[in-house]
Amino acid sequence: MMIKLVDISKFYHTGSVTLAALDKVNLEIKNGEMIAIMGPSGSGKSTLMNMIGCLDVPSEGRYLLDEREVSRLKEDDLSEIRNKKIGFIFQSFNLLPKLTALENVELPLIYRGMQTAERRQSSVAALNMVGLSDRMHHKPTELSGGQQQRVAIARALAGNPPVILADEPTGNLDSRSGVEVMEIIRDLNEKGKTVILITHDMEIARQARRIISIQDGCIVKDEEVA
Amino acid sequence: MGVWQIIKLAIAGIRANKMRSFLTMLGVIIGVAAVIVLVSIGEGASKSVTDRIEGMGSNLISVTIRGNQSSATLSYDEVQGWKERAGIQGLAPIVNGNVSVKYGSNKYDTGLEGVNEEYQEVRNHKVQAGRFILPMDVSLRQKVVLLGTEVSTELFGNMNPVGETVKINGTNFKVVGLLEEKGSESMGSNDDKVLIPLTTAERLLNSKGIRSVYVQAESPEMVDLVVTQIDNILFRKTNDAESYRVFNQAEMLSTVNEVTGTLTAMLGGIAAISLLVGGIGIMNIMLVSVTERTREIGIRKAIGAKRKDILRQFLIEALVVSSSGGIIGIILGTGGANLLGSIMAMETVVSLKIMALAFGFSLFIGVVFGMYPANKAAKMNPIEALRFE
Ligand SMILES: Nc1ncnc2c1ncn2[C@@H]1O[C@H](COP(=O)(O)OP(=O)(O)OP(=O)(O)O)[C@@H](O)[C@H]1O
Ligand SMILES: [Mg+2]
Numbered sequence: 001m002m003i004k005l006v007d008i009s010k011f012y013h014t015g016s017v018t019l020a021a022l023d024k025v026n027l028e029i030k031n032g033e034m035i036a037i038m039g040p041s042g043s044g045k046s047t048l049m050n051m052i053g054c055l056d057v058p059s060e061g062r063y064l065l066d067e068r069e070v071s072r073l074k075e076d077d078l079s080e081i082r083n084k085k086i087g088f089i090f091q092s093f094n095l096l097p098k099l100t101a102l103e104n105v106e107l108p109l110i111y112r113g114m115q116t117a118e119r120r121q122s123s124v125a126a127l128n129m130v131g132l133s134d135r136m137h138h139k140p141t142e143l144s145g146g147q148q149q150r151v152a153i154a155r156a157l158a159g160n161p162p163v164i165l166a167d168e169p170t171g172n173l174d175s176r177s178g179v180e181v182m183e184i185i186r187d188l189n190e191k192g193k194t195v196i197l198i199t200h201d202m203e204i205a206r207q208a209r210r211i212i213s214i215q216d217g218c219i220v221k222d223e224e225v226a
Numbered sequence: 227m228g229v230w231q232i233i234k235l236a237i238a239g240i241r242a243n244k245m246r247s248f249l250t251m252l253g254v255i256i257g258v259a260a261v262i263v264l265v266s267i268g269e270g271a272s273k274s275v276t277d278r279i280e281g282m283g284s285n286l287i288s289v290t291i292r293g294n295q296s297s298a299t300l301s302y303d304e305v306q307g308w309k310e311r312a313g314i315q316g317l318a319p320i321v322n323g324n325v326s327v328k329y330g331s332n333k334y335d336t337g338l339e340g341v342n343e344e345y346q347e348v349r350n351h352k353v354q355a356g357r358f359i360l361p362m363d364v365s366l367r368q369k370v371v372l373l374g375t376e377v378s379t380e381l382f383g384n385m386n387p388v389g390e391t392v393k394i395n396g397t398n399f400k401v402v403g404l405l406e407e408k409g410s411e412s413m414g415s416n417d418d419k420v421l422i423p424l425t426t427a428e429r430l431l432n433s434k435g436i437r438s439v440y441v442q443a444e445s446p447e448m449v450d451l452v453v454t455q456i457d458n459i460l461f462r463k464t465n466d467a468e469s470y471r472v473f474n475q476a477e478m479l480s481t482v483n484e485v486t487g488t489l490t491a492m493l494g495g496i497a498a499i500s501l502l503v504g505g506i507g508i509m510n511i512m513l514v515s516v517t518e519r520t521r522e523i524g525i526r527k528a529i530g531a532k533r534k535d536i537l538r539q540f541l542i543e544a545l546v547v548s549s550s551g552g553i554i555g556i557i558l559g560t561g562g563a564n565l566l567g568s569i570m571a572m573e574t575v576v577s578l579k580i581m582a583l584a585f586g587f588s589l590f591i592g593v594v595f596g597m598y599p600a601n602k603a604a605k606m607n608p609i610e611a612l613r614f615e
Pocket of ligand 2 (some may be wrong): 046048
């Protein structure tokens, strides 16, 4: 999956003030890369990630996903891209509290229209991979933070999307759970998925092979890590 | 997302919020129950009136001579002559008056009708003991009498009167039959009267001709034809359309049905308003629920739900609430209608049609009032929804 942002800007108008959350960002991400995005709070990291994940549309600029212009697509088409190509991992897990772990993992596959048997199989496999096969029928409230984040990861990868986006995935976790989660994410990248993660933690950022620093909506540094 | 799965989730949601769901449903429950009870009262009233009119005899036409001139009255032979006309099944001319009936020391004042043998069929009377008046009774001017149940009870108590002799206006009559109870109708009680042969009655009452004839048409389609023919005969005879009346039972039925139909529609309409209020209740709670679940909507959209998926989810939830309310309302309404029927001694009719209608209406309410909140949910921006706390 080739990701290419060309002069992407995102403006927010509050009253008479216009704020550029992203300011003419150019970025190219190749298939199978693992990238960490760093920067101070409010610098535009989440805005950038939402743009890459097709959750948000730019005010200006072009976004090419495998050479297809997606920045002007309709909402439902973007939903379909998110469903098939993108797996989201959020800082606050964002699981549905009334569903069990398994049902949460199945959800994106349901929206994809997958048949029950196949859906069940993929979801169980995903939960296996994050080491939670014995917690399948637990509700999120019955799981620890680390376990909840692993369910969220299973949900992100159940549909086998080429791109995984993680916005501060360890931000709400203790250091041990954080290490576990990062191991899984690194493993995903080694299996060929493009991984983009936002973090404030240099330790975690160094696990990526490329670190992008962002400030006031502009990319100020883009370096390969050894 | 599968419909079945959404229904399961919606039911789980209802269970998780029992009190709120119950209050939401209550509006629909009351509305549907009210529709069923009120319409059942309306239809019950319609049925009891219709039954009474039909109980008078089927395809019945009644002919009445008005005014006092004896020139206008009919003779028995004249009436029998109508038989040759097409479409007439039975003719029951009547001579009536008030008499006093005596059995031993018991005396009772009642109505008397002088009738022929066709009266039984035409007026749909049944005999519970003994026999009806025979052609021979009429031709031989027999002094025989049939008693209505009320008369029999007054004179004989629980005793079987058949075979006894009573005095009517001082003349001895042999009781040959006891009528079956029939209840009252627009023409007065059917049970507080005695029947004797027409010819005997003419003598006894010293009557100057027949003023009333019941005519039975062969079929409902024939009724109009018979009415026209009799009208022609009588007009030719009297030259005065005001001096007689030809009254058609079917016409009466349709008038009554029109009135009770309006009544039923009005009652149903009032009840439907409460159902509408129930629908507004659903909309209100759904709007709250959509706001509360903004984050859930954001999550669902982030992982690929399209607008129609979200719309369908909330619509199905509204439908589950309104149809559950509808079903409970039907059960309560049917029970209420039956209870009302038994304790208030009024006839109530709960038809399958009205149940289906009330249920359909509750579904309709669910869709109509669920649509706005569901649409609001479907149109949410995923990022804003995700940021919602
Ligand atoms: N809906 C909005 N309306 C107005 N301003 C917004 C909106 N969303 C984001 N912003 C602004 O855009 C800027 C970038 O926000 P963003 O969430 O991308 O920051 P971030 O780098 O992810 O910060 P953090 O590290 O705290 O998560 C911020 O200044 C924020 O206030
Ligand atoms: Mg952020």
